[in-house]
Amino acid sequence: MDARPNSPEARDIRYHLHGYTNARKHQETGPLVIEKGDGVYVEDIAGNRYIEAMAGLWSVAVGFSEKRLVDAATRQMSKLPFYHDFGSKAHSPLIDLAEKLVQMAPVPMSKAYFTNSGSEANDTAIKMIWYRSNALGQPARKKIISRKRGYHGVTIASASLTGLPNNHLSFDLPIANILHTSTPHHWRDAQPGESEEQFSARLADELEKLILAEGPETIAAFIGEPIMGAGGVVVPPAGYWEKIQAVLSKYGILLVADEVICGFGRTGEMFGSQTFGIKPDIMVLSKQISSSYLPISALLINDKVFEPIADESDRIGTFGHGFTGGGHPVAAAVALENIKLIEERDLVGNARKVGAHLQARLRKLASHPLVGEVRGVGLIAAVELVADKATKAPWGKPAALGALVNGFLQQNGVISRNMGDAIAFCPPMIITEAQIDALVDAFERSLDAALPQVH
Numbered sequence: 001m002d003a004r005p006n007s008p009e010a011r012d013i014r015y016h017l018h019g020y021t022n023a024r025k026h027q028e029t030g031p032l033v034i035e036k037g038d039g040v041y042v043e044d045i046a047g048n049r050y051i052e053a054m055a056g057l058w059s060v061a062v063g064f065s066e067k068r069l070v071d072a073a074t075r076q077m078s079k080l081p082f083y084h085d086f087g088s089k090a091h092s093p094l095i096d097l098a099e100k101l102v103q104m105a106p107v108p109m110s111k112a113y114f115t116n117s118g119s120e121a122n123d124t125a126i127k128m129i130w131y132r133s134n135a136l137g138q139p140a141r142k143k144i145i146s147r148k149r150g151y152h153g154v155t156i157a158s159a160s161l162t163g164l165p166n167n168h169l170s171f172d173l174p175i176a177n178i179l180h181t182s183t184p185h186h187w188r189d190a191q192p193g194e195s196e197e198q199f200s201a202r203l204a205d206e207l208e209k210l211i212l213a214e215g216p217e218t219i220a221a222f223i224g225e226p227i228m229g230a231g232g233v234v235v236p237p238a239g240y241w242e243k244i245q246a247v248l249s250k251y252g253i254l255l256v257a258d259e260v261i262c263g264f265g266r267t268g269e270m271f272g273s274q275t276f277g278i279k280p281d282i283m284v285l286s287k288q289i290s291s292s293y294l295p296i297s298a299l300l301i302n303d304k305v306f307e308p309i310a311d312e313s314d315r316i317g318t319f320g321h322g323f324t325g326g327g328h329p330v331a332a333a334v335a336l337e338n339i340k341l342i343e344e345r346d347l348v349g350n351a352r353k354v355g356a357h358l359q360a361r362l363r364k365l366a367s368h369p370l371v372g373e374v375r376g377v378g379l380i381a382a383v384e385l386v387a388d389k390a391t392k393a394p395w396g397k398p399a400a401l402g403a404l405v406n407g408f409l410q411q412n413g414v415i416s417r418n419m420g421d422a423i424a425f426c427p428p429m430i431i432t433e434a435q436i437d438a439l440v441d442a443f444e445r446s447l448d449a450a451l452p453q454v455h
């Protein structure tokens with residue numbers, strides 16, 4: 001770190017409160033200041049180059065230097081830098097994007113609604129669900145079931161859906177009417193000898209018991225990520241989504257697929273819902289929708305959701321919800337160009353093909369003394385680290401080993417993140433097999449560097 005009093009690092013410490021950072025510790029360690037990006041690489045202010053193995057925040061599908069997105073933004077900025085959709089106004093990028101998203105959806109969807117972040121989109125989903133229940137004359141139907149270790153954002157309602165302790169502690173969350181059911185993590189939570197199918201059946205049974213205990217007439221929706229991302233890249237066990245959906249259908253409960261990470265190719269299909277046979281009523285999209293070059297998110301809703309909302313807005317006089325920046329023309333233009341690029345360059349196919357290479361290379365590390373589980377699909381994966389393979393015990397405090405290895409990884413030229421003791425990999429979808437090899441080689445060196453401290 002540059003210790004001069006007016007270095008960028010010193011000014012960051014002086015003026016900036018970071019997201020997801022220990023603010024006290026940051027005063028000692030300072031930031032890693034990233035200056036520029038090029039393909040799958042980013043470069044820090046000292047000129048060190050890194051493979052961005054998280055695509056930023058699971059989001060930069062097309063890499064960090066895509067000129068066509070810059071040009072799309074510039075064109076739209078010159079033509080119409082801002083407009084909105086309140087009071088029946090519209091503009092072309094928004095109409096084009098709404099049409100494109102509804103047509104791309106893997107299940108019949110009716111309308112797109114635009115927001116600025118994944119959190120806002122999930123808050124909006126909750127409001128739509130509550131509004132719909134009132135429209136249907138079912139005011140008791142307000143509870144939403146989410147999952148422990150699910151991640152749905154950080155606003156008051158979406159953080160309540162999130163099932164991670166750090167998003168609740170000292171924030172006085174979760175709010176009422178949000179319930180959390182078990183994480184579908186077979187490796188960690190299955191009973192001895194329990195198959196994936198049996199484990200899935202047990203979780204579906206647990207869900208049904210929860211619904212019956214609460215009263216089915218009080219449950220409005222279930223929300224889940226096809227693959228849990230921030231909870232540690234938890235891939236659902238065999239039969240999970242099929243069995244969960246059977247329970248939801250039985251009680252007329254809506255299903256929200258949070259595709260914020262999985263959407264636009266990450267799992268090797270355009271949407272995670274296709275990979276896992278999920279048939280959602282609402283899909284939540286963000287991140288790779290614009291490769292995060294600009295903030296934009298969207299909800300796709302089917303007629304079961306749209307029709308009662310339309311009736312209720314007619315009764316009240318308006319659907320009293322909307323964001324100034326929702327469907328921003330520059331962000332929408334960038335999203336459209338980004339989706340075009342994903343299709344033109346078959347980045348979904350690349351996620352499947354190069355993703356298979358990533359998964360195979362990581363699985364070769366399964367015998368390493370510090371590796372507990374390797375999991376993932378397409379171009380999203382995690383390696384869960386343990387101090388003791390037999391007992392799956394962590395090294396001292398949970399997350400200590402994850403942080404140690406992640407530190408070595410950064411020294412070895414790879415930026416990743418540890419979700420507790422799981423090191424996540426979610427690189428830009430343009431990544432090549434050779435770049436995957438460089439990434440996994442660096443990870444292997446990092447595991448070996450940590451080994452003498454652990455054993």
Ligand code: PLP
Nearest residue numbers: 117118119151152153258260261
């Ligand atoms: N949903 C999922 C699955 C996410 O991974 C995230 C962010 O990581 C969110 C929602 C929240 O999105 P945002 O950070 O844009 O509010």
